[in-house]
Structures are given as structure tokens and as C-alpha cells.
Amino acid sequence: MQTLLKILTRYSNFLVFILLEVVAFLLIVYNNPYPRSSMLSTANRLVAWEYETAAEIDGYITLRQVNVRLAEENAQLRNLLADDSSFNAVYHSAKVVQMTNDKQRNYLTVNRGARDSVYRGMGVRNADGAVGIIRTVGAHYSIVQPLINTASRLSCRFAKNDYIGTLEWDGKNNRYASLADVAAHVDVAVGDTIVTSGLSPAFPEGIPVGVITDCKCNPGDSYYTIQVQLCTDYNRLKYVELISNNDRTELEELNYGLD
Numbered sequence: 438m439q440t441l442l443k444i445l446t447r448y449s450n451f452l453v454f455i456l457l458e459v460v461a462f463l464l465i466v467y468n469n470p471y472p473r474s475s476m477l478s479t480a481n482r483l484v485a486w487e488y489e490t491a492a493e494i495d496g497y498i499t500l501r502q503v504n505v506r507l508a509e510e511n512a513q514l515r516n517l518l519a520d521d522s523s524f525n526a527v528y529h530s531a532k533v534v535q536m537t538n539d540k541q542r543n544y545l546t547v548n549r550g551a552r553d554s555v556y557r558g559m560g561v562r563n564a565d566g567a568v569g570i571i572r573t574v575g576a577h578y579s580i581v582q583p584l585i586n587t588a589s590r591l592s593c594r595f596a597k598n599d600y601i602g603t604l605e606w607d608g609k610n611n612r613y614a615s616l617a618d619v620a621a622h623v624d625v626a627v628g629d630t631i632v633t634s635g636l637s638p639a640f641p642e643g644i645p646v647g648v649i650t651d652c653k654c655n656p657g658d659s660y661y662t663i664q665v666q667l668c669t670d671y672n673r674l675k676y677v678e679l680i681s682n683n684d685r686t687e688l689e690e691l692n693y694g695l696d
Contacts, residue, residue, distance in 0.1 A: 526641055526680050526682055527681040527683060528678045528679070528680060529554075529555070530676065530677075530679075531547040531549040531679055532547065532675065532676055533674055533675055533677060534547065534578070538585060538671040539611070541587045542588060543585050543611070544583070545580070545674070546578055546581070547561070547578065547677060547679070550574055550578050550579050552576055555571060555574050555579050555679060556571070557571055557574055558571060559571040559639065559682075560640040561677050561680065562677065562678050563674060563676065563677045565645065565668040566644055566645035566646055566669050567591065567633055567640060567644050567645070567669065568581065568584065568669050568674070568677050569584055569589065570639050579679075583671060584606060584646075584669070585614070587606055587608045589605070590603055591640075591646065592636045592637055593646050594642075595625075595630070596629070596631070597629060597630070600619065600623050601618075601634050601636070602616040602618050602619040602663070603616070604616055604617075604646060611671050611672070612666060612670065613650070613666055614647065614665050616631060616661075616665050617660070617663075618660065620659065620660055620661075621654050621659055623661070625649065625654075625663065626649070627649055628648060628649060629648070629649045630649075631648070632644060639680070640680060646668060647665035647668050649665055650664050650665065651664040652664070
């Protein structure tokens with residue numbers, strides 16, 4: 438206590454000076470319109486910033502919850518629509534937890550595994566279209582080989598005439614792929630929509646894959662050179678749906694030994 442009194446006595450003049458400065462400042466602010474309005478405006482801006490920041494944080498958390506709920510609802514809706522399809526499928530929502538999109542052999546990891554009835558060979562899509570195929574399954578997570586993997590091959594067809602081709606990726610731009618095996622006599626045009634063919638147990642027929650942005654067939658060529666802009670933007674991929682084909686066991690048994 439004595440030490441505190443000594444400090445106060447020693448710096449009393451300085452403390453009185455500070456107190457007077459504060460009083461003078463408050464008198465100027467409250468007795469003059471412009472300083473008072475400036476101070477109130479600054480205070481209001483600070484309060485508004487605090488409210489805005491809090492709202493953004495709350496909105497971000499809420500948005501994540503909404504996205505998860507929307508993904509689950511989309512899967513449920515596709516399950517209802519699948520009842521009217523020849524492809525006996527069940528859709529499961531999943532979240533992408535890890536991904537590469539700038540390599541030759543890209544992959545992505547989803548938060549669903551064997552405990553969620555995930556199996557190797559399941560098709561994966563999102564709200565825009567086809568994404569890839571499950572290649573490795575763990576207990577809680579699975580690895581997807583996306584269309585932007587140089588080892589990927591996907592059977593597709595033209596939405597307008599059902600002609601079949603094979604989608605391949607050259608390892609360059611993750612927004613574009615090539616459609617191979619399309620003969621020169623086929624009617625091909627920029628803007629044509631490409632969808633899954635339904636010729637594999639991974640995907641039902643008709644899932645969007647991409648749109649043709651360039652096509653060439655030089656005289657004497659037997660096949661087109663076709664560029665396809667993919668429906669799925671892998672730079673923004675967050676939520677997907679895993680497609681379980683309930684008929685896969687029967688199909689595998691029928692095809693056993695034919696390869």
C-alpha cells in the first residue's frame with residue numbers, strides 16, 4: 438500500500454495532467470456538433486462492423502449446415518426418382534474431405550466407407566453431373582478416381598442420338614476432356630450434350646457429363662477429335678452422391694469369366 442502511495446505521489450502531476458486532458462476532450466466532443474457526430478459515427482461503424490462480422494460467422498456456420506442438409510435431401514430425392522428407373526440404384530450423400538485437381542492421376546477422398554455400405558466400383562456424381570468411380574474403400578473413408586485422371590475411361594453417349602463414345606482426360610485442363618471412338622459419319626456439333634451411357638454398373642443412363650466445345654474431323658479421318666467441357670467443376674467440388682447399384686452382384690455373376 439505504501440509503495441502504491443509513493444508511486445501516486447511521485448507521478449501525481451502527470452496523472453492530473455492526463456485527467457484534465459480527458460475532461461477537456463470530452464467537453465470538446467459533447468459541446469461541439471462536428472466532433473460529437475464524428476465520434477458517434479466512428480462508434481456506430483465499430484458496432485456495425487461487430488454485428489456484420491458476427492452475422493457473417495453465423496451465416497457461414499449456418500451455410501455449412503444447409504449444404505449438408507441439401508446434399509442429403511438431393512440423395513433422398515434421387516432415391517425416389519430411381520424407383521422409376523431401370524437402374525436399381527440407391528444414392529448416399531457424402532462430403533469431399535481431400536482432393537487433388539492439378540496432377541495426372543488426381544483423386545478425391547469422401548467421408549463414407551465400408552461401414553456406410555460403400556464398395557469399390559460405385560459411381561460418384563454431384564448436382565451437376567458425373568464425378569468419378571470409387572477405387573479404394575476404408576472403414577470410414579473412400580478414394581474416388583475422378584474423370585480428371587489419365588487412367589479414367591467412361592462410356593458416354595450423345596443425348597440427341599444415343600451414339601456411344603469414350604470419355605478420356607489428357608492431364609492438362611481439369612475443366613475439359615476428350616470424347617474418343619466417335620466415327621466420322623456421326624452427326625456431331627458444338628453444343629451437343631454428353632451423358633452417361635448406362636453400359637456399366639457404376640452409373641445409370643443419362644447423368645450429365647459435359648458439353649462439346651470443339652469437334653474436328655479432317656478429310657480422310659475415320660474418327661472425330663472432340664473436346665468436352667465437363668459439367669463438374671472440380672475446383673469447387675464439396676458434396677457428392679455415391680451411387681449404389683443393387684443389381685451389381687447379379688451383373689458381376691453373369692459377367693464372371695467373360696472378360
